[in-house]
Amino acid sequence: MIFYKLTDNSPIVLAFLCLMSAACSTISNSDNTYSHIVGFLENPTTGKGRLAFCKANGQWYAVCVQNKPSIGCLDVSIPKVPFIVLANGKQIKTLKGIKATADYQTTNFITTLSPPKKGMMHFPVGNISGWNGKLKYRPLLIASPGKSIFVSWNDAITVNAELLRRVKKQLMDMIGSIESCDSKENTVSQRSVTPNDIELFRSIEIENTLLLGVRLKNGLYSCDGPLPEQWSTNWFIVSRGNISFLDWKRNSTLLRKSKESSVALYFLDAADLDGDGSIELLFFVSGYNMDGYALTEINNQKLIISSWSYH
Numbered sequence: 537m538i539f540y541k542l543t544d545n546s547p548i549v550l551a552f553l554c555l556m557s558a559a560c561s562t563i564s565n566s567d568n569t570y571s572h573i574v575g576f577l578e579n580p581t582t583g584k585g586r587l588a589f590c591k592a593n594g595q596w597y598a599v600c601v602q603n604k605p606s607i608g609c610l611d612v613s614i615p616k617v618p619f620i621v622l623a624n625g626k627q628i629k630t631l632k633g634i635k636a637t638a639d640y641q642t643t644n645f646i647t648t649l650s651p652p653k654k655g656m657m658h659f660p661v662g663n664i665s666g667w668n669g670k671l672k673y674r675p676l677l678i679a680s681p682g683k684s685i686f687v688s689w690n691d692a693i694t695v696n697a698e699l700l701r702r703v704k705k706q707l708m709d710m711i712g713s714i715e716s717c718d719s720k721e722n723t724v725s726q727r728s729v730t731p732n733d734i735e736l737f738r739s740i741e742i743e744n745t746l747l748l749g750v751r752l753k754n755g756l757y758s759c760d761g762p763l764p765e766q767w768s769t770n771w772f773i774v775s776r777g778n779i780s781f782l783d784w785k786r787n788s789t790l791l792r793k794s795k796e797s798s799v800a801l802y803f804l805d806a807a808d809l810d811g812d813g814s815i816e817l818l819f820f821v822s823g824y825n826m827d828g829y830a831l832t833e834i835n836n837q838k839l840i841i842s843s844w845s846y847h
Contacts, residue, residue, distance in 0.1 A: 572682050572810050573614075575634075575646060576675035576829060577621060580658055583648035584637075585678060588829040588842040591810055596831055598842035599644055614646070615680060622677040623659050625687045625806055631678065643844070664802045664820055666827040667846055675829070677805045677818055685808035687815055689742040702779060703772050704734045707750055710781070711766050714752065717759035737769070742806050742815060745834055746774040749803065762824065763798040771801060773834060782832060784839055799823040801830060
């Protein structure tokens with residue numbers, strides 16, 4: 537495994553946002569090493585992207601986007617090594633390397649040392665949308681070299697009716713009721729959620745695990761303004777007959793502050809990025825005045841968020 541030393545006087549600063557607690561405490565630089573850096577190639581034509589996550593001392597951390605004094609940071613220099621590009625669980629390209637852009641400390645923007653060849657890395661963006669509308673390109677996972685293990689995953693899996701019923705029931709119990717409005721935008725009624733109100737919008741098989749995305753149907757909301765929290769996308773992990781909810785609200789202070797509007801998590805990819813036997817799931821995440829990326833491990837389902845705001 538390749539380790540990169542965290543330096544106290546690095547000219548390029550990456551900040552790690554500690555999402556394990558409500559406030560971020562400073563992490564000492566003296567004894568920390570990090571073995572994996574993860575980012576996303578956001579424009580495959582220009583080679584522009586941004587760093588998002590890093591694994592240090594056995595834990596995944598988010599890379600802070602704004603370099604604010606109130607946030608504890610680790611000083612890290614970008615290693616001069618090739619980076620691999622992954623799509624659909626497989627390596628598709630090796631980049632010569634990456635470097636920081638001029639506005640790196642406030643945006644985390646990086647660029648590849650040599651622009652990717654046009655047409656080589658264009659993958660369908662699907663329905664991924666951010667705060668400013670639909671994305672132009674699908675973000676592609678980039679990672680520093682190490683013991684990455686590529687995994688096979690399949691989309692649009694047929695889901696057993698009984699399993700889907702159980703997942704819908706769990707979401708119904710979580711949401712409870714929804715409201716409707718009249719033509720003057722007054723809340724006139726609330727009613728309990730039914731199974732017909734919920735749709736399965738994505739089903740993914742990752743080795744022996746199912747990842748199911750369910751949500752309330754958009755057409756049910758008759759009030760003005762952004763969709764409320766109940767209309768967030770919800771992901772359930774099904775393994776060995778057990779159903780686990782990926783609790784974005786409990787696991788992320790940032791998403792809890794999304795003004796009680798809906799939060800969307802769009803699945804991007806899956807891989808065992810650090811070779812420890814636990815598969816990482818990667819999402820694009822969007823909420824009120826924020827976009828970003830989310831990482832979680834199938835085994836512990838702790839959601840780590842790397843995000844930025846617009847105003």
